[in-house]
Amino acid sequence: MDKLVSLQSFVRVVEQGSFAAAARAIGQSRSQVNRAVVALEDDLGVQLLNRTTRTVSVTPSGRAFYQRAKAILTDLDEAEESIRENQEKPAGDIRINAPMSFGTLHLGPALVDFARMYPEIRVELALNDHFIDPVADGFDMTVRISRPTETLALIDHEIIPIRRVICASPDFLHKNGEPTDISDLATLPCLHYGNLPGGSTWKLTGPNGPVSVQVNGVFCCNNAEVLRDAAIAGLGLVELPTFIAGAELQTGRLVTVLCNYTPPEIFLYLLYPPSRQLSSRIRLLVDFMHDRFGGQPHWDLVQ
The missing domain is CATH 3.40.190.10 (Periplasmic binding protein-like II)
Structure with missing residues (x-):
């Protein structure tokens, strides 16, 4: 049996969840789809699907093979599309x-x-x-x-x-003073990104090269927009990409500090x-x- 047909049948069964639904999707009979998948399993020497009278589930080998088979069929579709010179509109x-x-x-x-x-x-x-x-x-x-x-x-x-900066609200700087040295981050309240492997350690590059500082983390979150809003509210200093803080830096709601120190590019x-x-x-x-x-x-x- 054509291996391409077998691959298409197997992928559709996985995606549709049943042989009957896969058969309807590709315009073949249920028995044709079943024979194609059985032929594929025989050729590979592994069981790809678990079958009962009511359900079909994918075996671990079948799940791994599905990813590769799906990629092959997608690549084939892309290759066919690339040579269709008469296509009027991208679709x-x-x-x-x-x-x-x-x-x-x-x-x-x-x-x-x-x-x-x-x-x-x-x-x-x-x-x-x-x-x-x-x-x-x-x-x-x-x-x-x-x-x-x-x-x-x-x-x-x-x-x-993507540029990143250390910044804070004018109100925070008025109440706490502006940091003048990297060591100030160890005492002033700081907000840090919760997903970073270094936790509350900030890695920066300054006038004398790379430096790491253990900041005084008072608030952490795995979403930078939340950290931006916390900084605007005066909760602490924060390291943010300018695509998140840019509007606030432009309006003055946030102000950059320690400009001689930059996070890794x-x-x-x-x-x-x-x-x-x-x-x-x-x-x-x-x-x-x-x-x-x-x-x-x-x-x-x-x-």
């Missing part, structure tokens, strides 16, 4: 993963504009701050804000550096499988991201 689905704060503040509104520009492209945006493997989790593209990591399995496409960049490079809609999205966020970011234009 299809794009599944995007991005961090929560950047997604809500900047990427979400940008993708609304992208969807208006290309109405035939269906955009699915999933926001969370957990590490995501674009291939294993079925995403066409992942937007990251961190230090890029080299991987042969993914294309790493840098857009812009991070970047806004895109990750996607090499095969997606062939997709016209992915190329459009990459170009759009460069146009929207490349160069001098709008959140840093006025200080």
Whole structure:
């Protein structure tokens, strides 16, 4: 039996949850779908699905194989799309993963504009701050804000550096005094990001090189927008990316301090499988991201 047909049948059974639903989805009979999956299991020498009279579940081997099979079928679809020269309008689905704060503040509104520009492209945006493997989790593209990591399995496409600053509200500085040395962070109230491996240790680069300081952490959270709002309320000093604090820095609700000390450089960049490079809609999205966020970011234009 054609292995491609077997792969398509198996993937549809996993996604649909039953042989009958998979058969309806691909326009074949239930027995045809069952034979295709059985042939695939015989060829591999492993059981991919557990079958009872009422339910179908995926075995551990089947779950692992599903991820690879899904990627193969997606790659095939992308390759076919890349040679359709007569396609008048970009069309299809794009599944995007991005961090929560950047997604809500900047990427979400940008993708609304992208969807208006290309109405035939269906955009699915999933926001969370957990590490995501674009291939294993079925995403066409992942937007990251961190230090890029080299991987042969993914294309790493840098857009812009992301600047971070230490800042506080004018009211806080009036009541507590402005820090004049990095050692002041050990006594003045500080707000820190709860997901950082270093906890309340801030790593900075100053006039004499890298330095680590154990700050006086009085409040922590794994969401930088909450930390921004706490800083505006006068709760303490905070280290924030300017894409989150930019508007408040521009209006004076937050003020930068210790400007001679900078956190390690991070970047806004895109990750996607090499095969997606062939997709016209992915190329459009990459170009759009460069146009929207490349160069001098709008959140840093006025200080």
